[in-house]
Amino acid sequence: xxxxxxxxxxxxxxxxxxxxxxxxxxxxxxxxxxxxxxxxxxxxxxxxxxxxxxxxxxxxxxxxxxxxxxxxxxxxxxxxxxxxxxxxxxxxxxxxxxxxxxxxxxxxxxxxxxxxxxxxxxxxxxxxxxxxxxxxxxxxxxxxxxxxxxxxxxxxxxxxxxxxxxxxxxxxxxxxxxxxxxxxxxxxxxxxxxxxxxxxxxxxxxx
Amino acid sequence: xxxxxxxxxxxxxxxxxxxxxxxxxxxxxxxxxxxxxxxxxxxxxxxxxxxxxxxxxxxxxxxxxxxxxxxxxxxxxxxxxxxxxxxxxxxxxxxxxxxxxxxxxxxxxxxxxxxxxxxxxxxxxxxxxxxxxxxxxxxxxxxxxxxxxxxxxxxxxxxxxxxxxxxxxxxxxxxxxxxxxxxxxxxxxxxxxxxxxxxxxxxxxxxxxxxxxxxxxxxxxxxxxxxxxxxxxxxxxxxxxxxxxxxxxxxxxxxxxxxxxxxxxxxxxxxxxxxxxxxxxxxxxxxxxxxxxxxxxxxxxxxxxxxxxxxxxxxxxxxxxxxxxxxxxxxxxxxxxxxxxxxxxxxxxxxxxxxxxxxxxxxxxxxxxxxxxxxxxxxxxxxxxxxxxxxxxxxxxxxxxxxxxxxxxxxxxxxxxxxxxxxxxxxxxxxxxxxxxxxxxxxxxxxxxxxxxxxxxxxxxxxxxxxx
Numbered sequence: 001x002x003x004x005x006x007x008x009x010x011x012x013x014x015x016x017x018x019x020x021x022x023x024x025x026x027x028x029x030x031x032x033x034x035x036x037x038x039x040x041x042x043x044x045x046x047x048x049x050x051x052x053x054x055x056x057x058x059x060x061x062x063x064x065x066x067x068x069x070x071x072x073x074x075x076x077x078x079x080x081x082x083x084x085x086x087x088x089x090x091x092x093x094x095x096x097x098x099x100x101x102x103x104x105x106x107x108x109x110x111x112x113x114x115x116x117x118x119x120x121x122x123x124x125x126x127x128x129x130x131x132x133x134x135x136x137x138x139x140x141x142x143x144x145x146x147x148x149x150x151x152x153x154x155x156x157x158x159x160x161x162x163x164x165x166x167x168x169x170x171x172x173x174x175x176x177x178x179x180x181x182x183x184x185x186x187x188x189x190x191x192x193x194x195x196x197x198x199x200x201x202x203x204x205x206x207x
Numbered sequence: 208x209x210x211x212x213x214x215x216x217x218x219x220x221x222x223x224x225x226x227x228x229x230x231x232x233x234x235x236x237x238x239x240x241x242x243x244x245x246x247x248x249x250x251x252x253x254x255x256x257x258x259x260x261x262x263x264x265x266x267x268x269x270x271x272x273x274x275x276x277x278x279x280x281x282x283x284x285x286x287x288x289x290x291x292x293x294x295x296x297x298x299x300x301x302x303x304x305x306x307x308x309x310x311x312x313x314x315x316x317x318x319x320x321x322x323x324x325x326x327x328x329x330x331x332x333x334x335x336x337x338x339x340x341x342x343x344x345x346x347x348x349x350x351x352x353x354x355x356x357x358x359x360x361x362x363x364x365x366x367x368x369x370x371x372x373x374x375x376x377x378x379x380x381x382x383x384x385x386x387x388x389x390x391x392x393x394x395x396x397x398x399x400x401x402x403x404x405x406x407x408x409x410x411x412x413x414x415x416x417x418x419x420x421x422x423x424x425x426x427x428x429x430x431x432x433x434x435x436x437x438x439x440x441x442x443x444x445x446x447x448x449x450x451x452x453x454x455x456x457x458x459x460x461x462x463x464x465x466x467x468x469x470x471x472x473x474x475x476x477x478x479x480x481x482x483x484x485x486x487x488x489x490x491x492x493x494x495x496x497x498x499x500x501x502x503x504x505x506x507x508x509x510x511x512x513x514x515x516x517x518x519x520x521x522x523x524x525x526x527x528x529x530x531x532x533x534x535x536x537x538x539x540x541x542x543x544x545x546x547x548x549x550x551x552x553x554x555x556x557x558x559x560x561x562x563x564x565x566x567x568x569x570x571x572x573x574x575x576x577x578x579x580x581x582x583x584x585x586x587x588x589x590x591x592x593x594x595x596x597x598x599x600x601x602x603x604x605x606x607x608x609x610x611x612x613x614x615x616x617x618x619x620x621x622x623x624x625x626x627x628x629x630x631x632x633x634x635x636x637x638x639x640x641x642x643x644x645x646x647x648x649x650x651x652x653x654x655x656x657x658x659x660x661x662x663x664x665x666x667x668x669x670x671x672x673x674x675x
Contacts, residue, residue, distance in 0.1 A: 050647065082352035177252075199459075204457055
């Protein structure tokens with residue numbers, strides 16, 4: 001996983017609430033067996049018309065936001081399906097941070113596994129960042145994960161919260177399977193205890 | 208006696224493998240369901256790091272999203288779909304994971320197969336790379352959807368890193384009126400608390416109306432818990448649960464069964480335990496529900512009208528509502544029973560079980576699907592299909608003009624050939640009415656199996672109570 005330390009870029013405003021993972025990456029693109037290459041279909045049905053041409057009204061098709069690295073979105077971003085294809089598509093497009101008042105749980109978890117930082121802020125901060133984002137290419141935003149601060153185009157700062165362990169993993173690009181396997185002894189102990197205390201939970205050898 | 212505790216907390220505590228100083232927990236995962244869409248990258252990850260599946264026997268794989276619901280003898284026509292299903296076959300073989308093949312009678316939607324096989328048990332932690340894993344909470348199991356990186360984590364370690372959730376109680380007291388169903392209960396709850404109302408919570412459902420539901424009805428309620436944003440739904444196991452499970456292939460047997468049941472009986476929230484949030488609903492007030500928009504929270508009683516955005520004060524909600532009505536091609540104020548439909552879909556992990564098919568068949572029996580409507584029934588599994596055929600439900604549907612298909616996820620998310628065309632309107636027993644969910648430009652109204660059948664016959668959204 002790529003580290004996340006600081007990020008400077010243009011933020012795309014998406015003031016819509018309940019942007020679901022079907023919108024982020026529609027199901028016809030879930031047939032891939034790879035993690036990469038989904039960026040070209042990010043927000044496919046909003047970004048492209050039925051004939052495949054670009055929808056000029058969609059924010060990521062406008063000159064100012066074509067290279068956006070951040071999305072500022074309405075409430076409950078990433079609701080719906082658990083598809084990790086959603087953060088994969090965002091990452092592949094070049095989005096490394098999403099800012100909203102709230103995120104759906106599974107999407108939120110999935111972001112951290114892919115080097116994307118989801119930031120939850122109060123409505124008034126999101127409103128301000130949304131206004132900044134509307135200004136487009138001349139209005140870059142900087143996110144410093146170590147300091148937990150967003151610096152807006154006018155130099156204004158907004159602090160944000162992040163779980164310390166997740167922050168540590170993002171800053172260092174850590175694979176948490178490796179970390180969990182360091183607890184293999186404890187996992188084994190747990191399984192042994194269950195064999196005697198909850199034998200019904202020990203699965204039969206065939207389905 | 209310790210401090211009174213909630214059902215969620217009991218299950219959580221009994222699965223703690225490790226807790227870090229910062230509060231992050233490592234919890235043990237008892238059962239892992241796997242399907243073809245969210246697993247290939249996880250198996251690839253194992254291969255690249257040289258890791259094995261820690262407990263293959265605690266894992267069960269089945270292809271459901273991409274499988275055709277028409278004749279399967281020639282395999283899968285769509286190349287990408289075929290490759291994805293073949294990848295699951297290869298991966299499960301390589302890593303020794305039990306796999307139910309497409310021609311196995313037990314094949315079906317993963318959340319229907321798990322309970323059917325007795326793979327789902329009370330008090331277990333169950334995960335799957337699929338948000339509707341919440342279904343299994345109906346058994347008093349802590350069951351939730353995970354992403355593909357987490358699928359890989361569970362395959363490799365049989366654990367997950369998680370933070371504890373908050374506790375919410377949704378209490379549904381009173382008697383459900385005739386013609387209303389488990390689907391109407393859960394749609395009414397989502398309408399009340401919103402699609403983000405449950406974010407950060409595990410919801411325990413209780414109250415008479417929940418206790419009186421069959422296991423299948425309970426599964427419908429827990430299935431759509433994710434549509435309220437909650438991590439999981441839970442219903443305390445009781446005799447209904449034990450009766451359902453007894454004798455199922457993977458359920459415990461003999462003395463182990465007896466020991467299991469006596470433990471499962473302790474799996475309930477203690478008297479005096481507190482919840483972070485409590486929501487109460489009177490079942491008697493629930494009218495058959497239907498969605499009018501593009502979020503499951505956009506729900507109304509079938510006796511109502513399409514709502515008016517002008518009456519919404521919150522700007523964000525108003526804009527979303529205007530967008531939804533434009534997408535759905537609906538005018539504010541239109542009575543819902545006047546909305547004409549083109550398609551009907553009966554199936555999915557929400558409503559693809561035998562009782563759902565019986566309920567729909569009871570309305571379809573001796574009647575005809577409207578000439579302007581294409582209607583299909585997709586059983587949730589091969590075993591559901593077999594049972595339905597033994598009961599003659601297939602004949603009732605076919606005579607009424609429904610198509611009778613092979614099991615799978617089908618038009619719930621349209622990853623196989625079953626999909627809506629742009630502008631087509633569908634009464635669907637599935638779980639999501641998002642833009643494009645059932646096909647680009649397709650318009651979905653979420654309904655119960657009874658309402659789906661009634662709508663097929665009328666050619667408009669219809670109140671199933673008229674047919675009873």
